[in-house]
Amino acid sequence: MTSLLARSALSLGGVISSPEQLANQVLEVWREAGLNWKPQARWFPRIPVYLDEVFSLLFEPADGDDIDVILFSDERRSAPLHNIRDFAGGLQVPMIDLGGRAGEFADAHFDLMEPRTWTETARRIIKFRQRRETLAPQYRHTVDPDLQLLAHMYVSGRQLRGMRYPLTPEAVCYPGFMSAGTVVEIAERLVLRGFLKKTFFDRLHECRTCRSRRLSVREECPSCRSADLRETSLIHHFHCAALLPEEQFRQGPALVCPKCKRQMRNYGKDYDRPGNAYVCNTCDTCSSELEVGFVCLDCNARMDGEGAERVDLYSYTLTDGCIAFLGGSTTALATTLPVSLQREIARVQGTINAQAAVAEIRFSEKEALIAGHGRSAFERASDLFFEDVRNRLGGAASLHVGADAAYILAERFDDDLEREIRAVVARAEELLRHRLGAQLTIAQRFGSPAP
Structure with a gap:
């Protein structure tokens, strides 16, 4: 704790003698931002011992849904972040990141050594509470997954915006929301109901075997589908119309046509170079046009370019009718x-x-x-x-x-x-x-x- 106080004092340009003094400085900033109560907080996954003394002065520990904030304190450095909300819950309260690694997956970042984050945290807590109070009462503690998602979008003010995320087989996530495997099915259902509007985000390809979208794209031999290829220059012999890889003409420093056995001396008169081709090191097939293939990085399945299924990904926003519906206005929805x-x-x-x-x-x-x-x-x-x-x-x-x-x-x-x-x-x-x-x-x- 001493080291934490010392670092905080250095960052703040002063001397902090106790956790109470540090907490009082934070609370003063919060009051200036409009946060005049002690927020009810739940920790996820748990409270670090070294933070307990200060944070117990700033937040009131609580369980259940009647809370103001979730404090994210995972100290691991490589754990996936796409599914935090699947386990943390609390979809109508902000998640505050204390470790600095959650980024867009949290709603705000709080650092005892950075006063600017104190104001950000206070404003986020206030905004969520204000938006939650405008939500119709019947939707504040709903257990219906569809309504939970809509209420979360409404209270947080976030769009359900897709982001490429290679750490999961889905290769996409929606920061601030549940994992893609959970939230996309719900969102598509809500689109059909007219509550959400979707916009195209990206198109990926999916493995037919394991449904992973982490595929390696490669050029393959059209004959045996091997990726062991080498590029070579093509030579066109005017006399006999031979069109073959250069290596078949090469005899030491000389170029001798393998078809008619004539030596070629003058470029442009005896022969030309119309372009390049690829030779397969597995089956010796020569081709100027290669096939596109995929290899699944999760199950190692190989498939042709046409064999992988195309998957379109979308981002989602609330419709005007849905916003009115969540606010308790049935007339706005009834007009449809x-x-x-x-x-x-x-x-x-x-x-x-x-x-x-x-x-x-x-x-x-x-x-x-x-x-x-x-x-x-x-x-x-x-x-x-x-x-x-x-x-x-x-x-x-x-x-x-x-x-x-x-x-x-x-x-x-x-x-x-x-x-x-x-x-x-x-x-x-x-x-x-x-x-x-x-x-x-x-x-x-x-x-x-x-x-």
């Missing part, structure tokens, strides 16, 4: 719904002890179908789809068709009815000549519980 559905929702919400839900249907193959067969083919297919769904639902639920999506409202919604609705949608899709790619998600549950 069919008028008939808005009326039914208003009626059901006033019903005592209602257990209603709205399921949303979107067609993932809509654009492809229109591009391949025309809009009329899509309209015919969707009309038949909706007709069959409406007939099969009967009185169990009502169907409402909008401009971009369709909605099923069930007033007595439970697990059995959800399974039945999903089966109805699947059967309606099977009847069609052209697939629509119907995607059904439970968009909202609501009702007024009995007093």
